[in-house]
Amino acid sequence: MKNQRIAIRYAKALFLLSKEYKKTEEIKADMALILETADNTPDFKSFLVSPVIKEYKKNAAVKKIFENKISAITMKFISLVITKRRFNYIDYIAAQYLDLYRLDKGIKKAEIYTVVALNESNKTKIVDILKDFTQSDIELINEVEKEIIGGFVLNINDIQYDASIRNKLNKLMKEYSINIYEKVL
Numbered sequence: 001m002k003n004q005r006i007a008i009r010y011a012k013a014l015f016l017l018s019k020e021y022k023k024t025e026e027i028k029a030d031m032a033l034i035l036e037t038a039d040n041t042p043d044f045k046s047f048l049v050s051p052v053i054k055e056y057k058k059n060a061a062v063k064k065i066f067e068n069k070i071s072a073i074t075m076k077f078i079s080l081v082i083t084k085r086r087f088n089y090i091d092y093i094a095a096q097y098l099d100l101y102r103l104d105k106g107i108k109k110a111e112i113y114t115v116v117a118l119n120e121s122n123k124t125k126i127v128d129i130l131k132d133f134t135q136s137d138i139e140l141i142n143e144v145e146k147e148i149i150g151g152f153v154l155n156i157n158d159i160q161y162d163a164s165i166r167n168k169l170n171k172l173m174k175e176y177s178i179n180i181y182e183k184v185l
Contacts (some may be wrong), residue, residue, distance in 0.1 A: 007092035
C-alpha cells in the first residue's frame with residue numbers, strides 16, 4: 001500500500017511534467033525501458049536499492065547504463081528518485097506512469113496468457129475484437145504460461161475470461177469429486 005502511494009505521487013509528478021513539456025511519448029518509452037530493465041535484471045535493482053552504495057555512485061551507474069537511451073528529463077527524474085532514496089519503488093513508479101499514460105490516451109490494457117506466443121495475425125484479430133467490445137484502443141500484452149496446458153486466459157478491465165484447459169480440468173475434477181449418491185443404511 002505504501003509503495004503504491006509513493007509510486008503514484010512520483011508517477012503523477014513525472015506525467016504532469018511530461019505533459020507540460022509535450023514529451024509524454026518519449027517518457028513513456030523511457031519508463032517502459034526502465035520497467036523492463038528492473039524486471040529482467042535483478043542485479044540492477046539490488047545495486048540501486050543497496051544502502052551501502054552511495055547515491056553519487058548509483059547516479060553515475062544509472063547515467064552509464066542509460067546514456068543515449070533515455071531522455072534528459074527521465075535521467076533527471078531518476079537522479080531525483082535516487083537522491084530521495086526511493087529507487088526501490090522505480091518499477092512501481094514506471095508501471096504507474098504507464099497506467100497514467102494509457103488513461104490519458106484512452107487505451108485499455110489487455111493481457112492474454114497462452115501456451116505459445118501469438119503471431120501478429122492472431123494478435124491483430126484479438127485487438128480488433130476487444131476494440132469492438134470496449135469501444136477504445138487496446139494495448140495487448142501476450143504472456144506465455146505453460147501451466148494453462150492449452151487455450152487462453154484474458155484479463156481486461158478487471159474482468160478475467162478463462163478459456164484454458166487447466167480451468168476446464170479443474171471444473172471437471174470438482175464436479176466429479178462431489179458424491180451425488182447417498183449411502184443407504
